[in-house]
Amino acid sequence: MNKWIIGIIMMAAGASAVKTADYFLNKPTPQATTIQTTGSTLPQTADTGSNSLPTSAENTPLPPKQNADTDEIRQVFDTAITHAKTAQCSVEPFDENNFRNNVFLISNTGEDDFVFRTYGVLYQSDPKCADGSGTAKYSLAEAEVSSQGGGHIRVSNPDLFAKPNNTETGSFAFNDRFIRKADIDSKGVLTIEYNEYAETDGNCCTSERWETHINPNTMTQLDKRFLRKENPYAEN
Incomplete structure (x- = not known):
């Protein structure tokens, strides 16, 4: 082959090799990839389930105050049990675990600011303090609540069951x-x-x-x- 032609081929191969080496030595920096997230949410709080950050302690709402009716029921219960203990033995509530299960609203009357309610309080006792087998029984005390005189609770009847029994x-x-x-x-x-x-x-x-x-x-x-x-x- 003509030496001149061979020389041209070798020169072309050399230029390609130089270009290839230059590409790898000076490789362009790739652009940062943009990542798009969908459906992401903030952590849910345990008490509200809303998509919000956890509430700090100072912003947590306080629990509601105790219901006034519950306070009255407790006072009626305590008054009836205390009254029963003055004349009877072995006085115990019908339900020892929840005092509200011992108190029943019988009537609720009154007008404007006047309040008059009657409750029945169920309890067990030994009325005659006989201290023997079969002497304990249940009684239903009648307790009256009146708004007169700034609020008053009194036991008007220690045992309503005495009438039917x-x-x-x-x-x-x-x-x-x-x-x-x-x-x-x-x-x-x-x-x-x-x-x-x-x-x-x-x-x-x-x-x-x-x-x-x-x-x-x-x-x-x-x-x-x-x-x-x-x-x-x-x-x-």
């Missing part, structure tokens, strides 16, 4: 020794579930569950019905 005449509307449930419904009717003796039951244990309805304003029995048979030795 008359010990003098021996007439008993229900067994007030074994009350299991008590409540006043939206119509103002007092419902009591209690245990009663079957003919073959011993003094310790009752095997029949009954329910009775009473008008708490007059303490008259409206009705009663048998619910079921139970194990007399089981915890009720």
